[in-house]
Amino acid sequence: MKVPGPPLPPAWNHLPIGYHGRASSVVISGTPITRPKGLRPPAPGSTEGPTFGPTKSLDMEYEIAAIVGGRGNELGDSLGTGDVLENVFGLTIMNDWSARYVLKLSHQNKTVVDASAFREIQGFEMIPLGPFNGKNFGTTVSPWIVTLDALQPFKTGLPRRENVPEMASYLHEADQKPTFDIELDMTVIAAGETEPTHVMHSNLKHLAYSFGQMLAHHTVSGCNIQPGDMLGSGTISGPEPKSLACLLEITERGTKPFTTSGGKERVWLQDGDRVDMTAVAKRTVDGENANVGFGLCSGVIKPAKV
Ligand SMILES: O=C(O)/C=C/C(=O)CC(=O)CC(=O)O
Numbered sequence: 001m002k003v004p005g006p007p008l009p010p011a012w013n014h015l016p017i018g019y020h021g022r023a024s025s026v027v028i029s030g031t032p033i034t035r036p037k038g039l040r041p042p043a044p045g046s047t048e049g050p051t052f053g054p055t056k057s058l059d060m061e062y063e064i065a066a067i068v069g070g071r072g073n074e075l076g077d078s079l080g081t082g083d084v085l086e087n088v089f090g091l092t093i094m095n096d097w098s099a100r101y102v103l104k105l106s107h108q109n110k111t112v113v114d115a116s117a118f119r120e121i122q123g124f125e126m127i128p129l130g131p132f133n134g135k136n137f138g139t140t141v142s143p144w145i146v147t148l149d150a151l152q153p154f155k156t157g158l159p160r161r162e163n164v165p166e167m168a169s170y171l172h173e174a175d176q177k178p179t180f181d182i183e184l185d186m187t188v189i190a191a192g193e194t195e196p197t198h199v200m201h202s203n204l205k206h207l208a209y210s211f212g213q214m215l216a217h218h219t220v221s222g223c224n225i226q227p228g229d230m231l232g233s234g235t236i237s238g239p240e241p242k243s244l245a246c247l248l249e250i251t252e253r254g255t256k257p258f259t260t261s262g263g264k265e266r267v268w269l270q271d272g273d274r275v276d277m278t279a280v281a282k283r284t285v286d287g288e289n290a291n292v293g294f295g296l297c298s299g300v301i302k303p304a305k306v
Pocket residue numbers: 061063096098131233234235
């Protein structure tokens with residue numbers, strides 16, 4: 001059927017475009033991640049077809065995931081923001097590994113300055129739908145689920161946001177402290193090096209939305225959640241340069257390398273690189289350390305399988 005509207009997306013003739021979430025490749029800390037292969041679009045103006053091969057722009061994303069517990073909701077019903085304590089069992093660290101796109105943007109005005117570099121897995125498939133093979137090759141979680149009960153002493157407010165429109169009523173958050181003050185760190189041990197390179201210090205309190213709001217949004221359509229489901233927070237970048245939580249942001253979309261402890265220049269992850277993520281909620285009680293740690297969320301990149 002022909003209906004008026006925008007033309008078919010560029011990837012349509014080359015792959016079965018779609019979007020999905022999946023549980024099959026969620027893996028525990030320490031599980032190696034194999035560099036994914038996939039289809040990259042032809043350069044604009046090129047008469048060649050898409051190319052197939054291992055991603056050249058492999059990235060990590062520091063996220064915290066909520067693990068659903070309790071009863072969840074029946075299909076057709078919705079949960080509210082205040083239902084979080086009864087329906088989220090606890091939190092883990094989550095690495096949302098991503099096979100990016102080398103789309104260079106000018107930072108100031110977000111216009112494309114080098115469209116010919118737009119040739120990677122996530123960038124091809126994501127127009128106009130969500131990531132598919134760009135993110136489904138592995139998602140690492142830390143070994144412990146820290147319960148929301150254990151995190152109650154660390155509750156804090158959401159960041160103040162200027163000039164945002166009134167939130168829809170189903171997203172109103174009655175809790176004045178619906179999020180948590182948890183310090184987040186990420187290092188890369190580059191292949192062949194022993195000293196970690198500290199690439200990020202952020203905090204869960206920078207998240208724009210609470211887990212209660214995510215729960216309410218997920219279920220507002222009547223989509224059910226069930227015990228064991230996992231809700232990723234999205235990349236937890238903060239306001240300072242050191243709090244950017246993925247290489248896409250740290251390297252300004254692959255245009256500004258960072259230097260490893262051993263003096264190597266890195267833009268994207270190389271085979272043999274190891275990414276370590278940690279999270280600690282810090283406090284003292286009666287002069288004693290009463291921190292709550294999340295353990296390690298770690299993964300090493302293995303070469304693509306040929
Ligand atoms: O819009 C982009 O450039 C990228 C989007 C994503 O990679 C999706 C995602 O996982 C975002 C996030 O975790 O914050």
